[in-house]
Amino acid sequence: MQNAIALLDCNNFYASCERVFDASIKQKPLVVLSNNDGCVVARSEEAKQIGVTMGSPLFKVQSLLDEHDAEIFSSNYALYADMSSRVMNLLQNFTPEVEIYSIDEAFLSLEPRKNSLETLAHSIREKMYKWTGIPVSIGIAETKVLAKIANKRAKKAALKEQGVLNLYRSPKIENILKETNIEDVWGIGYRSSLKLKTNNIFNAWQLRETDNRFVRRLLTVVGARIALELRGVKCLPFEQFSAKKHSITCSRSFGQTVTDYNQIKEAVLYYLTRGCEKMRRNNLAAHAVTVFIGTDRFRPIPEPYSNSATYTSTYRADSNQEIQEWTIKTLEKIYKKGFEYRKAGIILSGLVPNENLTKRMFNDEQFQQRHKLMKAIDEINKRFGKDTVRFGSVKTEGCWKMKQTRKSRSYTTNWKEILSVN
DNA sequence: TCTGGGGTCCTAGGACCC
């Protein structure tokens, strides 16, 4: 018998994280904002109820939030990442077959012993809440796409209290698929849903019943796989061991517009520093760096301008010094005077594990020395805090810095900000 | 005044090779 797939999803994850450490805000509407405190990216149930929609800009919902005395937080990714790893670690106690899909979701592969699936799911849910303070929902079915649908249903009003729905070999599946709009199927986005609707396919059941060659022509193999998954045929592999990263991006919108080349350069080198840290944490080295800059999407001054360029090196590198040189050369190519820039970023790509790099024909010693130096710097910064040691060319403050005026403390990742109980 | 960031996969088309 093939294994069942369960999808565990943390409810209102960022909002739930903020609540864990502050009992006084348990029943209030609560929202978490995107970078620069721009728009709403997470909402508590209470915030959903008063009508705050996902992605709305803060300035449009500010009065609504004030009216209901809502709590507003800047995003605190250090906190969310740490809470996420607690949740994922705890899951390993129930089954070794865990695929971490995103910061707040994981697939589990479970052996379908009789009546045990639901019991197990309930017990995971209870322990998760008790031990991490995070409420979760669990959907179970034959495939990932069906488990997603089960999970979404588990969050609906009738089942909300239980938080678990098992559709594995369930007779209910036909009705549920008929009630699932095509655009709510995982992997069917706006574009694909328009194409399907033009062809009179409006719900998940209709997609499942459509000739697969037709689906393939319409939506390529991506769509064909989704249709098969709806029939209970596993097409999306269960990936217990996460694939190596292919690229690392670090980009931000600035707190205000920036015109000066040197300021832009500071921002870009700051992002590069963050990107390189992440790369070395994953023991990777980069072949190329892409730099991109752009004016305000909504108010481009004097007119829209955005550009990007890529520098591809002969050798892979993992030291800031070397990649900084690539980055500056690339930025010089795309920076144009006279524009008010609002955003910049870098992408490190062509990533390979850094332990088996080809030896360099020239200067291999210098490369090795730089690698060791960077590792030492990373160690120090990990112990004593971000940017304790950094390159002189990298500034940590500037007019490009993000606005984050409502950030909660890093309760779990910084000793200075730990919760104290009186 | 105020609108996020970080990823993956697939396809088509061009360059180049045998």
Place this chain on the structure above:
DNA sequence: TCTGGGGTCCTAGGACCC
């Protein structure tokens, strides 16, 4: 100069996800 078929690699752009 033209004819034919098959293959790889790279890149840009589209679509989707959380």
